[in-house]
Amino acid sequence: MRLHSYFRSSASYRVRIALRLKGLEYEYCPVHLVKKEHLVAQFRALNPDALVPVLQLDDDHTLTQSLAICEYLDETIPEPPLLPADAWGRSRVRSLALSIACEIHPLNNLRVLRYLTDEVGASEEVKNRWYRHWVESGLLAFEAQLGQNLPAGRFCYGDAPTLADICLVPQIFNALRFQCDLKPLPRIMEIYETCMALEAFQLAAPGAQPDAA
């Protein structure tokens, strides 16, 4: 298996956590987003979306979109599970994951920030405010979701990491990098610490990747 990844990409980070939680070995293929290596023809042939991560299976079939890759890993290698066993629980965990993947992260992608400065003409200050606005308001909503009808536990949902934690940790990594205000998020930060104590999360972290700057 080959993972096309960029060390700082949140979406790549999610898949790296899932691969580690499942105990899978893989070849790491760096794609340097700042050097625009994702825009070259060779990479576009692999993924017309021109996005990382891409997981290339041993039969050369490719998978794209981090959450779709995680679901594939969970369906083909069921242990340890990344989703609860019951339909309602599964939907709740997916909803937490999607509330990061659809409501926070897409607004703060490198290409979106670039468009904001280069095409809309936003200053560095306006861009950074934009970044923090979506992260802080999105994480506040996430913190509120955690307080709503979910089983108690050390992770987002119960006592084992799920797809929700897989999405949360890379988002917090970014939030720390951009100095977002995390004080109103005690539950989230507790979960973050719990996750970061696990080897799977440590091995998947940006700083531990071969292409780390």
Place this chain on the structure above:
Amino acid sequence: MRLHSYFRSSASYRVRIALRLKGLEYEYCPVHLVKKEHLVAQFRALNPDALVPVLQLDDDHTLTQSLAICEYLDETIPEPPLLPADAWGRSRVRSLALSIACEIHPLNNLRVLRYLTDEVGASEEVKNRWYRHWVESGLLAFEAQLGQNLPAGRFCYGDAPTLADICLVPQIFNALRFQCDLKPLPRIMEIYETCMALEAFQLAAPGAQPDAA
């Protein structure tokens, strides 16, 4: 079952299609986004994300995030399936769905467009260019994905509608509304027409909702 929905919300539209494909009856609860009814305390108690759709089950449990709701419906009411039977196919369909739900739609939400004009100071023209940029570039990538290793058929994946079509149709509805250039998307537009010939898609369309303006 009660669906909290806004007629023009793409995410609500997705769930309406899924409910209709599954042949489910539901009570329609309108939430007027332009009048900011999603920001009142009563709605936030239902969903701290302050987003539609919300599906309230008969036992009062709630489900949020359109794709998580669709997955729940597919797990609890398996026929007709919204995903292929095999893990690779399921991942491919989820990837198509996510490439709309994560790469296009989040950038063109009402609240994002509002922030762009009110906080970043973008003009109407810059805002509309922003809108079309993400829709047009995102749909071009989607068209390319459709040409890549997918089984032929009248829909995005084979000969029956899946989660991919459920995401595609509302996005095209919006693209038409904002006069995006759809000429470079022959395969997508063929699929759109095929979907719109089905009663489930017609009944779910914005114009057919009780709160249609």
